[in-house]
Amino acid sequence: MVHFAFAGRCSTEDLQDPETSRNWQLTRARALIEPAGGEIVTEYFDAGHSRALPWKHRPQAAALLQALRDPHRGFDAVVIGEPQRTFYGNQFGNTFPLFVHFGVPLWVPEVGGAIDPDNEAHDLVMSVFGGMSKGERNRIKIRVRTAMASQAQIEGRYLGGRPPYGYRIAEAGPHPNPAKAADGKRLHRLEPDPETAWVVVRIFTEYLRGKGFYAIAESLTRDGIPSPSGYDRARNPHRDGHAWSNGAVRAILANPRYTGHEVWNKQRKDEVLLDIDDVTLGHRTKLTWNVPDQWIWSGQPVHEPLISMETFTRTRAKRHGRRQQPAAERSPRTTSRPYALRGRIRCSLCDRKIQGTFNHGHPHYRCRYPSEYAKSGAFNHPLSVYVREALILTHLDAWITRAFAPGQLKATLEAMRQSQRAANTPPPDHASARRTIAECDRRLTQYRAALDAGASLATVATWITQTELTKTTAQQELAAAQTSQPVILTNEQIDHMIKDLGDLTDRLLAATPDRKAPLYDAFGLALKYNAKKRVVTVESQPASSVYLRTCPRGDLNPHAR
Secondary structure: OEEEEEEEEEOOOOOOOHHHHHHHHHHHHHHHHHHHOEEEEEEEEEEOOOOOOOHHHOHHHHHHHHHHOOOOOOOOEEEEOOHHHHOOOOHHHHHHHHHHHOOOOEEEHHHOEEOOOOOHHHHHHHHHHHHHHHHHHHHHHHHHHHHHHHHHHHHOOOOOOOOOOOEEEEEEEEOOOHHHHHOOOEEEEEEEOOOOHHHHHHHHHHHHOOOOHHHHHHHHHHOOOOOHHHHOHHHOOOOOOOOOEHHHHHHHHOOHHHHOOOEEOOEEEEEEEOOOOOHHHOEEEEEEEOOHHHOEEOOOOOOOOOOOHHHHHHHHHHHHHHHHOOOOOOOOOOOOOOOOOOOOEEEOOOOOEOEEEEEOOEEEEEEOHHHHEOOEOOEOOOOOEEEEHHHHHHHHHHHHHHHOOOOOHHHHHHHHHHHHHHHOOOOOOOHHHHHHHHHHHHHHHHHHHHHHOOOOHHHHHHHHHHHHHHHHHHHHHHHHHOOOOOOOOOHHHHHHHHHHHHHHHHHHHHOOHHHOHHHHHHHOEEEEEEOOOOEEEEEEOOOOOOOOOOOOOOOOOHHHO
16 A cells, blocks of 8 residues: 555635535545555645745645655655646746655656656656646636726726725626526625715815815814724724824825726736745735726726716826925935834834934934824824933833843743733633624525525625624634733743843943844843833843854954944
8 A cells, every 4th residue: 555645736716615626636636546556644735825836835735845854754655636736837847856856756647647757758748737737827817807807997897895985885786697696696886975975075175275185184083084994993903093194085085986987907916036046936926006007997987976087187186296396405314323222112102113213413213193193182192202212221221230130130030931921811712702703604504595595685695795794803803812822931941041131231231322222132122102201111021042142253344333
């Protein structure tokens, strides 16, 4: 009996069923090896990963490559049910040499057994399948993009995504595809949201009357109008929603869909090399904004406009005119500023990282939350929170010297371990969220049964949409609550850290301010500045292993000081 490992892949980009895809690939693999006395003992199947990703960037494929190195891997050979799903472009030529090196045969149905590394015909067949796989993917991309472009331009079809602020999604009749219509899918369109549509009109009007982004955001916040993230909390749990931001106003003014036209292709996906010096590592997908000339507009307005085309054209001309105005001449900005606390200090009011800035030749830190967000009565943030670095470092170094002094260091680390134990409490019971998810699953099953029994597609589709939204919200709450628990320091780690941190304390006392940043990094410092009380709260979480050493040959780059 020959023990095999099964390798496969399924992409969910075109709504494939991963289980069905795995089953038919597994069936092909078994049909190949079972007549020869083979048996599959383990599986490496990637679901939801593009074939364009190299093997090292697919979790299961990477695990298979790692298993090849293990003499006790538990299998004698590898079988692939569908090489076009597994290999893309030149991936076979970059991967198969590893199988040959570790002496693991690779079986595929297309050659009727194991691939012979000395057989030119086998190599040619696998190269052809890699090219066919790449061609198939490219053809699918072209077909999909062409179809979506024609649907947007000719039919004016709503192609999904969040509705813009000021609109909501409404039904537009049954889906033209009979199979999808039978499954309950329907077309949708945009319609004005009576609670927010007038806000969009107000934004365009005030901008054309001379107000800037910040002035508009401030007036909306002052009038108590919820921002887009504050109005739709279910889909914006990651934003605070306290006030309108400059970016929200700018995005609304730049959105052409308020003219009633459907607009598509504002962004595109580009595949860029992970490493230009090693093309075998493959590509990564990057979203890129298209220029307005590449946008696809519907031929006619397809939903009720909130502004006229003339208003949008005037707005765009005004925004572009501001960009093209010559900026005032200023001295070049020096970028090599040393900040000892870069990325380590936050504002206690908004919990945002404080920006570094030089003033009169000395480093300072400031938080300018109101420069990006409008003032909110419920969130009183000063116009600028400002603190000098030297004032913090004086007290910070004194605290570190006391807390991590040789005679106090062990007690400090023991206190850290006790605090970790206190924080390492069992996670709370999230039974409510789990009950909500289970109840939504039960209701969705009932709704699908109602569709099979002949219930109204429109009515049931509305129920399904509402239930799916409730389920998604509960899943997000459950995922956010299930945070990882801290790792408690062991006695061995504490003994090791006593020496390392003691050495760091000595270095800190001798270091100049521009050389202290890596030392603070080793101490794992996190600071929070309270501008009202003028107090800095410091937390220290040193790594269990500290690696900060000097070169035994001294400083080899004295000119870089």
